[in-house]
Amino acid sequence: MRSNDAGRVCLERVSLAYGKGRAKTTVCEALDLDVAGGESVALIGPSGCGKTSILHALCGLLKPQQGVASVGGVPAHKPRRDVALILQDAGLLPWKTVWQNASLGLQLAGLPLERAKPHLEELHLAPLVQRYPFELSGGQRQRVGIARALATDPSVLLMDEPLANLDAFTKEHIQDVFLALWQRRQHTQVLVTHDLEEAVFLGQRIVVLSAPPAGIVAVLDNPQVGGPHWRNSDAFYAQVQALRKVLV
Amino acid sequence: MNQLKAYLLGLGVLLLLWWLASATFPALFANALARKVVPPPWEVLTTLVNEWPRVWPHFVTSGLRVLWGLLFSLAIAVPAGLVIGFERTLNRLLSPLIYLTYPVPKVVFLPILFVLFNLGDGSRIALITLVMSFQILLSTRDAAQHVAANHVLSVRSAGANRLQLYRHVVFPASLPAILTAARVSIGLAFAALYLAETFVKPRYGLGRYLNEAYSLNGYTRMMAGIVAMGLLGFLFYLALDALERLLCRWKYRA
Numbered sequence: 001m002r003s004n005d006a007g008r009v010c011l012e013r014v015s016l017a018y019g020k021g022r023a024k025t026t027v028c029e030a031l032d033l034d035v036a037g038g039e040s041v042a043l044i045g046p047s048g049c050g051k052t053s054i055l056h057a058l059c060g061l062l063k064p065q066q067g068v069a070s071v072g073g074v075p076a077h078k079p080r081r082d083v084a085l086i087l088q089d090a091g092l093l094p095w096k097t098v099w100q101n102a103s104l105g106l107q108l109a110g111l112p113l114e115r116a117k118p119h120l121e122e123l124h125l126a127p128l129v130q131r132y133p134f135e136l137s138g139g140q141r142q143r144v145g146i147a148r149a150l151a152t153d154p155s156v157l158l159m160d161e162p163l164a165n166l167d168a169f170t171k172e173h174i175q176d177v178f179l180a181l182w183q184r185r186q187h188t189q190v191l192v193t194h195d196l197e198e199a200v201f202l203g204q205r206i207v208v209l210s211a212p213p214a215g216i217v218a219v220l221d222n223p224q225v226g227g228p229h230w231r232n233s234d235a236f237y238a239q240v241q242a243l244r245k246v247l248v
Numbered sequence: 249m250n251q252l253k254a255y256l257l258g259l260g261v262l263l264l265l266w267w268l269a270s271a272t273f274p275a276l277f278a279n280a281l282a283r284k285v286v287p288p289p290w291e292v293l294t295t296l297v298n299e300w301p302r303v304w305p306h307f308v309t310s311g312l313r314v315l316w317g318l319l320f321s322l323a324i325a326v327p328a329g330l331v332i333g334f335e336r337t338l339n340r341l342l343s344p345l346i347y348l349t350y351p352v353p354k355v356v357f358l359p360i361l362f363v364l365f366n367l368g369d370g371s372r373i374a375l376i377t378l379v380m381s382f383q384i385l386l387s388t389r390d391a392a393q394h395v396a397a398n399h400v401l402s403v404r405s406a407g408a409n410r411l412q413l414y415r416h417v418v419f420p421a422s423l424p425a426i427l428t429a430a431r432v433s434i435g436l437a438f439a440a441l442y443l444a445e446t447f448v449k450p451r452y453g454l455g456r457y458l459n460e461a462y463s464l465n466g467y468t469r470m471m472a473g474i475v476a477m478g479l480l481g482f483l484f485y486l487a488l489d490a491l492e493r494l495l496c497r498w499k500y501r502a
Binding site: 084085091092094096109132134152 | 403408416421498
């Protein structure tokens with residue numbers, strides 16, 4: 001069991017912008033968000049509303065113009081080993097094999113590379129370790145991305161539309177993987193998505209953002225996440241409908 | 249095997265075109281000397297085989313000059329190109345300088361290089377380095393400038409420092425372009441080598457061998473020297489191809 005405080009994710013009056021001078025674009029303003037340790041939250045909203053920027057601020061890649069983005073009570077000034085980011089295309093390096101990609105975070109941190117092994121086995125990637133990313137299917141690539149993120153045993157998993165480029169069948173399979181991992185590891189999870197069903201399937205809370213400069217339009221509680229037959233339940237479809245009403 | 253077949257086919261076409269030229273030139277030109285400038289391929293190849301003990305030291309010396317030039321230019325231009333391409337401020341500051349100096353033919357510096365590095369191998373290697381460096385620098389800079397943002401983001405988010413970013417992303421992403429530039433610059437290096445070996449004649453060098461043959465109207469020997477130079481260039485291309493297959497396996501695995 002993880003300490004709840006270690007995985008707590010906070011945005012306090014955070015404003016984010018990119019570009020400089022006249023080209024400066026403010027994507028969100030005075031945003032407040034508090035995600036408890038072990039909670040799974042989905043962020044949804046129109047394109048350009050700063051969802052990705054929020055994740056970048058939380059993993060220390062983007063400095064807020066104002067306010068504080070923090071993880072575990074510590075301001076996110078630089079990338080940390082206990083905060084992992086999963087990108088849309090998994091962010092795999094084409095020149096590294098599955099094994100080298102999965103163990104990259106460990107190599108950068110100077111940790112034993114063997115720690116990547118159980119995650120590769122758990123995600124059924126052990127027979128593919130010598131392959132290069134272009135020799136994998138979209139689903140396999142994303143599973144390598146997950147293995148890489150988990151290798152450093154993070155308490156927070158930030159996911160930036162991780163399944164956007166996958167076909168429907170693979171997407172559901174990886175969503176199941178995300179759900180099972182979250183239930184077992186109890187890490188904090190912040191998922192950015194455009195997919196309503198994905199948000200309802202994985203988010204205990206669904207935060208709806210407005211067009212830029214973004215603010216929070218609504219927060220939909222979704223406590224039944226991970227229940228038996230969740231994807232096929234009436235409650236799931238009712239939640240998707242409720243979310244659609246908020247967005248339209 | 250397919251590669252070997254392609255090379256053999258290319259060689260066959262080259263020999264055929266050469267033979268056609270040698271057969272038609274005497275009919276096309278009234279000038280007696282012009283009829284001799286393209287001897288038939290078998291005559292040249294026989295001369296090359298017979299002359300090989302004489303050609304060999306020239307061949308090795310020229311090969312070593314190009315090899316040192318290639319190694320020095322990689323050592324200088326690759327790190328410089330990576331940093332200039334990847335660091336925006338440096339790129340803004342130094343690119344105008346590169347654009348101003350790139351079009352200047354580097355062979356014009358040969359007299360200066362002879363003064364700086366004396367008349368020995370140093371000045372010739374320096375010229376080849378100068379010629380190859382610009383090509384490699386420019387290609388490396390361009391490649392580093394266009395490294396995929398998601399690869400950088402992916403490694404930065406995993407906690408990479410600047411040096412690790414260069415090691416795991418910028419250098420491997422630019423490597424195919426670096427090796428292509430090295431291949432392209434081999435051609436330029438041989439042009440520079442010929443000039444450097446004829447300007448102030450060294451004891452050995454294919455340029456000197458060619459020039460001597462030319463001054464004695466020995467066109468068959470001259471063509472034999474040209475074939476030797478082509479062979480040397482071909483060996484460099486083969487070596488760079490092998491290096492690319494070794495270092496960029498991710499591009500070639502089927």
